[in-house]
Amino acid sequence: MSDAVQSPPVAQIDRDGFLTRVRHWLIDDPVAAVALVALAVIVACAIFAPWIAPFDPTMQDYNSMLDGPSAVHLLGTDDLGRDVFSRLIYGARASVYAAFLAVGVASLLGIPIGLIAGYAGGWVDEVVSRIIDTFLSFPAIVLAIAVTGVLGIGLTNAMLSVGIVFAPQLARLVRARALVLKQELYVDAARCFGASTWSILTRHILPNAIQPVLVQMTLLMAVALLAEASLSFLGLGTQPPDASWGSMIARAYLYAQIAPAQMYAPGIAILVTALAFNTVGESLREALDPTSRRP
Known part of the structure; x- marks a missing residue:
């Protein structure tokens, strides 16, 4: 008779089904595929901005202030003679950095707190839930300010x-x-085999809870981008002379009657990026959870 100690069972994760749905996602949803390509282009612009931008985004030319689009300045210049196209490219850095940093911080804080509260239950869950409800009762942008x-x-x-x-x-x-x-049942079995709380949380519960979290993180990136643009517009985010789509709109707003076109480029960039994040997030929701598909 064998004296070997059996290992506790590991949560059954449908990895093959998950990968299959993700693979078919890009084929079955061309709109999401286009949105993903758009995000890839924006991220590439953020990474390779020094090589893509034709001018230094902080270089001022007082002889070319508020110029319209031309062969030299594709999107014109701002009130300080800075190339709008170059600042738009560098502004992608601020937006991408902002989205990933905000969602990363939210994940590092929110995921462990949610795991502990849900698994522990009792008074721990009650206290955490009341704190969560308190934070959610405030408008996000007001609390961020x-x-x-x-x-x-x-x-x-x-x-x-x-x-x-x-x-x-x-x-x-x-x-x-x-x-x-x-x-x-697999969590009960793990407890019977003596698995630690840490093992149950990381090997059994978290892997099976991560799919909706990934979807929510993708959607939050769009909200983070809009929050960054709003805070930069108010002067609380990116500081001069660094480029940001929100600060570009704030600067162009001062000259809206003289050169309204200055607001179009950063505004469209914010719109396209936020829409792409939302499109990818909603499509991921449908791909990972077929029951949520629209009729």
């Missing part, structure tokens, strides 16, 4: 504040999934 005021003005601090504001949303989502998953 308040946290930015505490942390200080600047892009990184602004996005840290946005990440803190987003964390309760992810925590609530993960908590809801953990409440359901901790009742599954």
Whole structure:
């Protein structure tokens, strides 16, 4: 008779089905594929901005202020003679950085809190739930401005504040999934085999709760981009002379009657990027959860 100790069972994750749905996603949803390509182009512009931008985004030319589009300046120049196209390219850096930083901070804070609250239950869940509800009761942008005021003005601090504001949303989502998953038979079996709480959370509950979290993270990137543009417009985000789509609109707004076209390029960039994130997120939701598909 063997004396070997059996290992606790590991949660059954439908990896093959997951990969198959993701693979068919790009084939079955061409709109999402186009949105993904658009995001890839924006990220590439952010990474390779020094090689793509024809001019230094901070270089001023007082002989070419508020010029219209031309062969030299494809999108014209702003009130300080800076090339709008170059600043638009460098502005993608601020937007991409802002989206990933805010969602990253939200994930690092929200996912562990939601896991612990949902798995522990009892008074722990009650306390965490009340804190989450308190944060969610405030308008996100107002709370972000308040946290930015505490942390200080600047892009990184602004996005840290946005990440803190987003964390309760992810925590609530993960908590809801953990409440359901901790009742599954494979979790009970793991407990019977003596698996630690850490092992149950990381090997059994989190892998099975991650799909809706990934979708929500994608959607939050669009919200983070809009939050960055709003905070930069108010002067709380990216600081001069650095380029940001929000600060470009704020600067162009001062000369809207003289050169209204200055607002179009950053406005369209924000619209396209946010729409692409939303499109990819909604399409991912349908690909990973077929029951959510629209009729």
